[in-house]
Amino acid sequence: MEMTIILVAFGLAMDSFSVSIASGLSNSQTGMLKKALTVAFFFGLFQGLMPVVGWLAGISIIDLISGFDHWIAFGLLVLIGSRMIYESIEAESRRLVNSSSIGVLLMQSVATSIDALAVGLSLAFLDTLIVEPAILIGMTTFLLSFVGVYLGGKLGAFFGKRIEILGGLILIAIGVSIVIEHLSV
Numbered sequence: 001m002e003m004t005i006i007l008v009a010f011g012l013a014m015d016s017f018s019v020s021i022a023s024g025l026s027n028s029q030t031g032m033l034k035k036a037l038t039v040a041f042f043f044g045l046f047q048g049l050m051p052v053v054g055w056l057a058g059i060s061i062i063d064l065i066s067g068f069d070h071w072i073a074f075g076l077l078v079l080i081g082s083r084m085i086y087e088s089i090e091a092e093s094r095r096l097v098n099s100s101s102i103g104v105l106l107m108q109s110v111a112t113s114i115d116a117l118a119v120g121l122s123l124a125f126l127d128t129l130i131v132e133p134a135i136l137i138g139m140t141t142f143l144l145s146f147v148g149v150y151l152g153g154k155l156g157a158f159f160g161k162r163i164e165i166l167g168g169l170i171l172i173a174i175g176v177s178i179v180i181e182h183l184s185v
Contacts, residue, residue: 005133008119009140015112015174016043020145022081022170023108024152032153039105040146046109047116048138054120055130070182072114074175080107081171089165111175 023039024032116137123130 005136006140008133009137010144012047012113012116012119012137013141013144015115015178016047016141017144017148018170018174019043019108019112020148021152021155022166022168024149025155025166032150035153036146036149039149040142042105042109043112043145044138044142046113047141048134050113050116051120051123051134051137052130054117054122055124055134057117057121057124070114070178072111074179078172078175080104080111081168081175083168085165085168115178 020036020039020043024035119137120130120134123133
């Protein structure tokens, strides 16, 4: 079971890693450590807490959200991605997406951690204790998100402002892939 939990932790962290790269794209190297720690904290916290919430909720909540969880994630990611694209095109526009803001970080954190809720439900059905998996999932997400912000920062410094369009497209693509994955099951 230990190796399975490690693989699950990496799988769950991939969306957060991708969003972290997009989050780092628009930032200069100034304040990068603070940004990376903040993003990693939010993503790690939500990825670690959502399995606990799912585990505690048990079987009743899966019926309530399984039909539309992918649409929530899709909507949030498309909204954030579209705003990033708009901002990069409008040279004089005010900052519409400040990925350091609490509101945007909360939306991104929820959007990327909804699947972790289902993992928690699965672990409850398997009669598995949740503490160790939740910590492992949270820590894995924290580390990958931290690295992702730095990778995004390096790409942004190299390619300039236009790379924000790529970041927005990445977020939209993640949202679309979530919907396609859920609809094809």
